[in-house]
Amino acid sequence: MDLLKSAPLRFLLLLTSSWLVIFLLTRSVLLITHLDEAGSHFLPLFGIGVLYDLGFLAYAALPLGLYLLLCPPGLWRRKGHRWFLQGLLCVSLFAMLFTAVAEWLFWDEFGVRFNFIAVDYLVYSDEVLNNLLESYPIGTLLSILAVLAIALSLALRKLFNAALDAPLPALRGRLVGALGLALLAGASLQLLSQDSPRAQGGNAYQNELASNGPYQFFAAFRNNELDYPQFYRSLPAPIVARQLRDELSEPNARFIGNDPLDIRRVIDNPGTLRKANIILVTIESFSAKYMGSNGDERNLTPNLDALRKQSLYFNNFYATGTRTDRGLEAITLAIPPTPGRSIVKRVGRESGFASLGQQLSAIGYDSVFVYGGRGYFDNMNAFFGGNGYRVVDQSSVEESQIHFKNAWGMADEDLYQQTLKLADADYEKQQPFLLQLMTTSNHRPYTYPDDRIDIKSGKGRDGAVKYTDYAIGQFLEAARQKPWFDNTIFVFVADHTAGSAGKEDLPITNYQIPLFIYGPKLIEARETAQLASQIDLAPTLLGLLNLDYQSTFFGRNLLQDNPLPPRVVVGNYQHLGLFDGQDLAILSPRQGLRRHDQALGDSRESQAEASDPLVTRAITYYQAASYGFKQQLLGWKPAPKASVEISVR
Template identity: 70%
Template sequence: MPTLRHAQLRYLSLLLGLWLVAFVLTRTALLLSHWQEAGTGASGLLTVYGVGLLYDLAYLAFAAVPLGVYLLLCPERIWTSRWHRAWLQLLLAISLYAMLFTAVAEWLFWDEFGVRFNFIAVDYLVYSDEVVNNILESYPIYPLLALLALLALVVAAALQRPLRQALDAPLLPWRGRLAAIASLTGMALGVALTVGQDFPRSSGGNAYQRELASNGPFQFFAAFRNNELDYQQFYATLPEAEVAAQLRREISEPNARFIGSDPLDIRRVIDNPGQPKALNVVLVTIESLSAKYMGSFGDTRGLTPNLDELRRQSLFFNNFYATGTRTDRGLEAITLSVPPTPGRSIVKRIGRESGFASLGQQLAAQGYDSAFLYGGRGYFDNMSAFFSGNGYRVVDQSSVDEADIHFKNAWGMADEDLYRLAIKEADNDHAASKPFFLQLMTTSNHRPYTYPEGRIDIPSGDGREGAVKYTDHAIGGFLRAARGKPWFDNTLFVFVADHTAGSAGSQDLPVASYHIPLFIYGPKLVKPHEVSMIASQIDIAPTLLGLLNLDYVSTFYGRNLLRHDAKPGRALIGNYQHLGLFDGKDLAILSPRGVVRRHDDALQLSRESQVSSDDSLVARDIAYYQGASHAYGHALLSWLPKPPASTRLSQR
């Protein structure tokens, strides 16, 4: 039988033991940084370290296979050579460096997102140019890497004695080597069959404890496989007839006619009363603008004077929520009016991200110039492919002359430059007597929080506070410039955040962390007042088309919030695993493995309880997400260039 007396297994166990120590120390450091939020009593510590050990060993079971196979198949002649011993010593030092690097990377990722590595980290590898430049501009990365290298060498030197003892031990005979390989492979297969990415994350309780109990590298590699989740396989469902009936109650409007034969097909003719209005629309999606930063919501730092004034002049929605935690989720909801189905957003489902009945496509069919303007490079988050495939003309940083970009950082041009670009595009369309729909995506309110010097009284790169104030400053300048244009009086300006600045918390879906502002501004078009109805980003598209009095065939899951017959509010919020519906007081959450929960008084005490799918709030939650997942999978969200004759629209 293979034992740790033999050289190959002693060396392998030394490396794996060091990785295990690194994982425990990383978990401890993250725990200490959020000790109070994690609620770590005796049971909490047992969860964090007990389940954590399971995850650590699961990852090491996978990691041990390739290295173990190499060590066990290495011939004795090569094993005993001087160059091979030197290589194994170097491999130990490299492994130590990788451990330290991983620990620091986990700390920085946790600081940004409040979770272990997930599919966001995978995306960061895909879009490495923006991410690397962002890291270089945000942290003293080169001194940090040098320090990690020095620490790795120091620890490697301290481990020379146990390393020599391992290398000098007798080699395992060939029969024992084959048995060891079989054991390693069997353990890896056992882990693959029993330990999944969603365990124990789907079971409720304190989200910090569950994230701390995870293993970052394990979650990172699992995310390669699980960035899309099949709703029927992983989540609670209801019979199709019940889902269809519930959905129609949720989204039906007076005079709306459902036209699909599939019970879960929500395509319907929307009849907005009145003559259509050929108004221009400028929709600005603002990076990471939490409602809590606004002075009118109680912030005392004076960061948003322009937005606070704009609130008084606009149709303002004060109980409005982002659907997700990332830019692509916000763009998906605003553009397609769909709930945040599990896994990655439709924007990034490469090869299946186009052909939808988007807001831009609807307006383009009415003769608008629908354009997506992005301050960065459109390949990031697959934006160019998504928008160009769904009725938009894409204008990004690469479309702009360098002379017109006065400041840029890792993520793209400063907001001022983007707004100047929007003014130029609007001028061109107005000169051509063409109505325009410009959908903008800003970048300045994002780490590294850099912007042109001298604009505000907070130095560039000083943190989120300065970035928010610069964002507000740029919006004020944009509106002042627009007011001098001949197209201003005929233009609706919409300002909304893509998501908040942070959504981490002790709960899976901390509702308050999804709260964002929505402004609809047009001094001669919209009467200023506030709307208190609970709503989310999926409601923007139908509300705008309602303001324009346009009839259309809708695939939208949102509602026109301005109809007098509007139903009680609700907000669809989620992350890549947990799917929620908030009714203004209580929150229903659907999680993998069919787990269903309810949070009563979600904004305050948030009392969690396990419930069944018979619960009325849960049934509404299931209807939206089961219906949307079905519609996406069965191409029921597609754009129909020529609707069937029975659904032809006649504006009046």
């Protein structure tokens, strides 16, 4: 008897074919709604997509296929087992329809199919589930999907009956079929990966559409960290060491490490140490494009537009990544985005670094990470607690002091009220402070207290942006009445932009964020077009304090005259880039090297060689950062007491 015509495999083919059709429809809908971004010549993506679809089905169908083939004939012929398989078909259709809708929502948020971000969302299910419940009519949506699944299973009733009425194979045939399924799954494991057979470079939307969301989701469990030497192009250590000196040799820096790739150096900032307070506000998902002073006509940011004129404002400033943990990593550790997970989320390896907070705690500052949400999210508590900070988050605040909260945390105005209390307490103790904040209000579901602004809560990003601006205005107005205000530096910077997806793997314009450094008694107000990155913020702040210290920062003091070549580093979970203000070099897995000339304009993509000076610079930053992390060269080493005493005179 032909094994493929047997009841178990006919039922398995019915189920997997249904899944395959849903995958095709999902890809088609995503393509149709993004035709402008996907461009032309997109038909091949369906062929590549089928390979990914079949690869996922080879995994997903294996357990069920083994059960069907090894099910005893007596159990198979029972009426109850037939109803069980009918229910299984219906449930599987519901699961695939739910996955298709989830992919649509994920694509709307990030512009990609599932990746390790989706895995993180599963880990932090409480926040994510509450966010979904507050953002979408989940009950109605699930009901519609359930009705569709039942309707589809009934529509397939004839094929279902025909499959189950087919003859059962002999034991030998069933064993051969089980072995074949196992071999097929094994072959899929060996032949497919997250980045192949998709091409390196090209249209990023097409590359994402060609993949399979569920496949990407499960692959992310295995590939949430990527070993740099294994996946990316490296250069000989002497070449990287020379280039590192060219990138990091500020006039007041002296390298002291023995390893050629050790960037540890002594920074001798001129002038007398001034222990000014620092309040560093990291704003959730705030793109520079929302500001009225940048041309937006919706009047969403009147307070920040006014603050721009009163601050040292950087109008050519870039985030290193696309997620909050990447922004916090860059701002706190001044390190480029190493591939895969950020250091913040590398559980067990997230502490002991020479962070901004650690540097200031060593000279008597109260370094506090103040978060509007719950600090276990994204491993923030462990990261900041292990790197020189004490942590104050939503769980540290009495419910009576929280006037509004949503899935992600308390409203920004409540966060700022807690900040004022912390600053007051430190002032009473005559202790300088670093209060490093992370806001939450500018995030889906975009809800905030009523009667604050003229846009109703929960109506979209515009309202969240305007409320974010409102809360900042109220905070600064209250801070100006405090006795510690004149000796305080206020920093407002975004963790990342509101949307970083584009036709390219690293659309550089979508990484631009604002940076305000405000201190009327301490800093001259002016605007600068200097090309700068989040990794430059920590050394710039320590430079403002005239602090001498041992640095493991890849960033540089933006206020110091030096001949260092301009650059920013940007990345996502796979692709790593270096932008010099005009052109962009991109490093990709499987040793991929590309460059985009005129990256802010027509962005002409071409393949590149490691000898290309721009590519060499990119490799240097990422190879050295990954090496330093792996070899524990970026750890905190307190300076001898005598040297600290000399530095504060």
